[in-house]
Amino acid sequence: MTVSATDKTAPAAEPEFKPGTFAALGYRNYRLFWAGNAISFVGDWLDQVALNWLVISTTNDPVMLGLVNLGRGLPIMLFAMFGGVIADRVDRRTMLICTQFLAMMVAIGLAITVAFFNASIWMILILATCRGLIVAFNLPARHSLVYHLVPREAMASAVSLNSITLNTAKIIGPLASAAIISSLGITACFIANALSFTAVMIMLLLLDLPRQKVERKEESFLASLVGGFAYMRREPVLLMLVLVALVPTFFCQPYIQFLAVFAAQVFDTGATGLGFMTALAALGSICGGLLASRMQRDARRGSTMLAFMAGFGLSLILFSAAPNIYWAIPVLFAAGAMHIAYNSSNNTILQLTVDDAYRGRVLSCLFMTRGIMPLGTASMALISAAVGPRLAMGMMSSVVVIFAIVLWLWMPRLRMLKV
Numbered sequence: 001m002t003v004s005a006t007d008k009t010a011p012a013a014e015p016e017f018k019p020g021t022f023a024a025l026g027y028r029n030y031r032l033f034w035a036g037n038a039i040s041f042v043g044d045w046l047d048q049v050a051l052n053w054l055v056i057s058t059t060n061d062p063v064m065l066g067l068v069n070l071g072r073g074l075p076i077m078l079f080a081m082f083g084g085v086i087a088d089r090v091d092r093r094t095m096l097i098c099t100q101f102l103a104m105m106v107a108i109g110l111a112i113t114v115a116f117f118n119a120s121i122w123m124i125l126i127l128a129t130c131r132g133l134i135v136a137f138n139l140p141a142r143h144s145l146v147y148h149l150v151p152r153e154a155m156a157s158a159v160s161l162n163s164i165t166l167n168t169a170k171i172i173g174p175l176a177s178a179a180i181i182s183s184l185g186i187t188a189c190f191i192a193n194a195l196s197f198t199a200v201m202i203m204l205l206l207l208d209l210p211r212q213k214v215e216r217k218e219e220s221f222l223a224s225l226v227g228g229f230a231y232m233r234r235e236p237v238l239l240m241l242v243l244v245a246l247v248p249t250f251f252c253q254p255y256i257q258f259l260a261v262f263a264a265q266v267f268d269t270g271a272t273g274l275g276f277m278t279a280l281a282a283l284g285s286i287c288g289g290l291l292a293s294r295m296q297r298d299a300r301r302g303s304t305m306l307a308f309m310a311g312f313g314l315s316l317i318l319f320s321a322a323p324n325i326y327w328a329i330p331v332l333f334a335a336g337a338m339h340i341a342y343n344s345s346n347n348t349i350l351q352l353t354v355d356d357a358y359r360g361r362v363l364s365c366l367f368m369t370r371g372i373m374p375l376g377t378a379s380m381a382l383i384s385a386a387v388g389p390r391l392a393m394g395m396m397s398s399v400v401v402i403f404a405i406v407l408w409l410w411m412p413r414l415r416m417l418k419v
Contacts, residue, residue, distance in 0.1 A: 021293040024158035029207050030149040036203030037142075038165050043196030045173020047107065047131075050181060050189035054114065055124060064121055068128050070374070075132035076139070077368050083137035084144075084364025085224045088357060092141040092148075097204050099138035104197035106131050111190035140364040147351055147359065148209060152419075155351055160293030160344040167285040167340065228361030240407065240414050241350045242365050246372060247403055248309060248342070251396045254377035255316050255335065256281060261389045267325040277325075277332055284336025291337060292344035302417030305349060306404050308342035313400035320393040352419040 024030045055065045087095060110127045113119040150158045180188050219227070232239045259281070263274035295304070315335035322328035347366070354362045376396070384392035408415050 021290055022157065022161065023293075024150045024154045024161055027150050027154065029209065030146075030154075030158055032203045032206050033145070033149055034161060034165065036200040037162060038169070039196045039199045041166050041169035042173045042176065043193040045169050046177045046180070046189045046196075047193040049174045049177035050186050050193075051110075051124070051128065053177075053181065054119075054186055055121065058119075059121055068121075068125055071125050071129035072132040072135075073374065075129060076136045077372070079133060079136035080139060080364040080367035081225065081228070081361065084140040084228065084361035085221060086137060087140040087144050087360025087364070088228075089224065092145045092360070093204055093207060093209060095141040096138065096145065097201050099134050099141065100197045100201050100204070103131060103134045103138065104194050104201075106134065107190055107194035107197065111187050111194060114190065115187045136367070139367050140360040143347075143351075143363045143366075144359045147356065149207075152352055156295070156344070156348045157293045159348045159351065160289045160340075163340045163344050163347075164286050164289035164293070167282050167289065170282050170285075171279065225361070228358055231355070231358045232362060232365075237413050237417060238350070238353055238362065240411060241346060241353065242362070244305065244309060244407070244414075245343070245346050245350070245366050246368060248312060248339075248400045250372050250376035250379070251399045252312055252316055252376075253339070253373050254380045254396075255319070255393060257377045258380055258384075258389065258393060261384065262328075266389055267328065269325055273325060277328075280329060280333055281336035284333040285340040287333075288337030288340035289344055292341045292348075301345075302349065302414045303408075305342060305345040306408050306415060308338050308345055310401050310404035312338035312342050313397045313404065316397035317394050317401070320390045320397065349417065349419055353417075 025034065051068065052065060055061075055068050059065075106127055110119075110124070113123055113127070117123075146158055146162070147155070177189055180192065232242065256278070259277045260274055263269045263277060267273055269276075292308075312335060315331050315338055318331040319328050319335055322331060350362070350366075351359075380392050380396055383395060386392075387395075
């Protein structure tokens, strides 16, 4: 069976659309969804920081830390497309509630294991992998649901606010995790994360949405999976939008992990400089989300998306060439802003372009970034070992600028796209 494209019901009982950065918050369904996401994102960072600290404090082995994070990320890359198929065949809110419940059970299991059973690294690895597998089915449903919460005109605001909330959580979550670990212990972080899922499930139950109409169809699961790829192959602009999401993820997004290398080997600023640069990039990301949300209609143009993407690559080229950290500060802020602005623009255009019957499968392709980014980081590290970190980042960032220029010149349908 498959889910048919349903009429969007959110605008019917909502106020008339008024443009603005926070326009999506004018709709009750999105306010509830946003509040749930805000709690969920902070809980995720509590869990991630605590889990990383648990692994490194108990094993003192960076390899095991990498293995646990691989266990969290690899299932998302491998199974998100399957999650997308299911999201296109069942009611997405129900699917979200189910995955949130399962994730809560994993968080509770992790808390109990750490508190009472002196968790072994292998038990931690199993639970981390289970969490990654659940997220692979949660993300397609979560992102597909957004389309039904706001009218088309507010989609840019909805996507951008989601990015802003995520990046704000990147600042709040680690700080809260450090405070909780030092005062209450590491188990408290896992308990707090488990409680965050309860809040999300309540918000989902409060959404004023009808169940999606489900049409029974003689189509196997595999046929639905293949059908998703066939749909993207028939829509070249849609395929390019997916590539626009994936290419910078490999070539540019590893800059976040590489800030540690620049702090230690290039600018010689130590851990303090690393923390400052990481926070600055996160602040830039928040401003980039506000920019994309504020621009509204312009953010839904292919030309604007390509300009943001080129700006992302160019900012990192300038950062890699900065003679000292003082010159690096403004371009690092710009890199964070352009990253989220391009990403929000791309996601908005994709949401408004894809047929709802294929929404889960198409959006699930974006979550391959969870596996692509570590590969990009490894590639940048290998190039850095040969030619140095400045040239490595500059070379990889140049690929994204060239990619944007090529699409601008030879893909006029994408450049002129307006949704």
